[in-house]
Amino acid sequence: MPSTPSTAQDKAPHLLVWLAVALFLSYLAVAMSMPTTSVYVATSLHMGNALAGLAVGVAFVSTIVTRGVAGRFADHKGGKRCMLFGLVFYTLSGALSAMLAWMPTVWAAFAMLMVARLTLGLRESLTVVGLLAWGIGLMGHQRSGRVLSVVGMGMYGSLAAGSPVGSALYNQGGYALVALACIATPLMGFAMAAPVEAVPPHGGDRQPLSRIINKISDLGLVVFFQGIGFAAIGAFMPLMFVHRHWAHAAMGLTFFGLAFVLVRILCSHLPDKLGGARVAFVSMGVETCGQLLLWQAPSPNVALAGAFLTGCGCSMIFPAMGVEVVRRVPPQMRGTAMGGFAAFQDLAYGATGPLTGLLAEWAGDSAVFMVGGIAGIGGLLLSARLAWHERAAVAAD
Numbered sequence: 001m002p003s004t005p006s007t008a009q010d011k012a013p014h015l016l017v018w019l020a021v022a023l024f025l026s027y028l029a030v031a032m033s034m035p036t037t038s039v040y041v042a043t044s045l046h047m048g049n050a051l052a053g054l055a056v057g058v059a060f061v062s063t064i065v066t067r068g069v070a071g072r073f074a075d076h077k078g079g080k081r082c083m084l085f086g087l088v089f090y091t092l093s094g095a096l097s098a099m100l101a102w103m104p105t106v107w108a109a110f111a112m113l114m115v116a117r118l119t120l121g122l123r124e125s126l127t128v129v130g131l132l133a134w135g136i137g138l139m140g141h142q143r144s145g146r147v148l149s150v151v152g153m154g155m156y157g158s159l160a161a162g163s164p165v166g167s168a169l170y171n172q173g174g175y176a177l178v179a180l181a182c183i184a185t186p187l188m189g190f191a192m193a194a195p196v197e198a199v200p201p202h203g204g205d206r207q208p209l210s211r212i213i214n215k216i217s218d219l220g221l222v223v224f225f226q227g228i229g230f231a232a233i234g235a236f237m238p239l240m241f242v243h244r245h246w247a248h249a250a251m252g253l254t255f256f257g258l259a260f261v262l263v264r265i266l267c268s269h270l271p272d273k274l275g276g277a278r279v280a281f282v283s284m285g286v287e288t289c290g291q292l293l294l295w296q297a298p299s300p301n302v303a304l305a306g307a308f309l310t311g312c313g314c315s316m317i318f319p320a321m322g323v324e325v326v327r328r329v330p331p332q333m334r335g336t337a338m339g340g341f342a343a344f345q346d347l348a349y350g351a352t353g354p355l356t357g358l359l360a361e362w363a364g365d366s367a368v369f370m371v372g373g374i375a376g377i378g379g380l381l382l383s384a385r386l387a388w389h390e391r392a393a394v395a396a397d
Helices: 005-044 049-077 079-098 106-139 141-193 209-243 251-267 270-274 276-295 300-315 317-328 331-363 367-396
Strands: none
Touching: 005 049, 005 079, 005 106, 005 141, 005 209, 005 251, 049 079, 049 106, 049 209, 049 331, 079 106, 079 141, 106 141, 106 331, 141 251, 141 270, 141 300, 141 317, 209 251, 209 276, 209 300, 209 317, 209 331, 209 367, 251 300, 270 276, 270 317, 276 300, 276 317, 276 367, 300 317, 300 367, 317 331, 331 367
């Protein structure tokens, strides 16, 4: 017996949570590899901070290049198929990483690692954009803020859990054991997502990606500034702890992720209710404080407090701006728009690792968080401008 519209609508929130759990399991492949990749390059391959940052950041470069492709795939073929393709590439990336131990030289191992990280970037484009398009199709565009929040909880909750798990696996069996775990978890996510009903793509005229980017570039710049702070923590907070001989090097991402998920749980309704710009303005202020605290941290406890504040600030910026993206584009272009929008954040992730790695070689690990603080101030000013325009538009109506 076919489901009535009301029945389908009642099922949608439960299906969204189920898919977010599938994403949580799959994203462990990212979470477990992020802190261990920089440590592996710096300590096992005996390469410097710049190459360690490059190894982390190159995955985001691949993601940037393929976000538009993933968006068009989701718009034409549907979000479900897009996500499932991405989960296949997750597993492939883990398989390539598992081959590092058989490479004849450290440079061959580094080259293979770069291929694996590039593959990881492609899978993230397909998986996340596919799930966003699928989730908005299930829930309806009027609840897009909730979709973005729940998907983010799956991703960053995975970061909170996966960072210490990845470090523990690395300590027990090296990078090869981490790679094997990165093969298994996406297969579990695939098994969960595959039976869930698909949402057919919308029909209608398709606009070029360049026109969509023009419509959302101001929103994308806010998430670009936000992403620098997270990327700095992911790439260099573990190394900062190692170089200063502080314990619990992987706990930075855990504190970040816990704060991120907590704020998402408490505040996921705010972008739909209050508008994205005001939420982003407050969030950018909190993130900036966290980055400046990390920059000047004299002890591991203060550094972890900075990571926690950064997670609180980062949490709502992507859904806050994403709500505005959905409002600006037609339904048949939402996958493409979300792909282009997410690319701004990926650009921050991809550039921060190698560029701040060069800075860290010269000025020390903590200097990267000074850059994160400066970026936070830039995002704060831009979101204040958006909030002012939003308020003016409401007053005019």
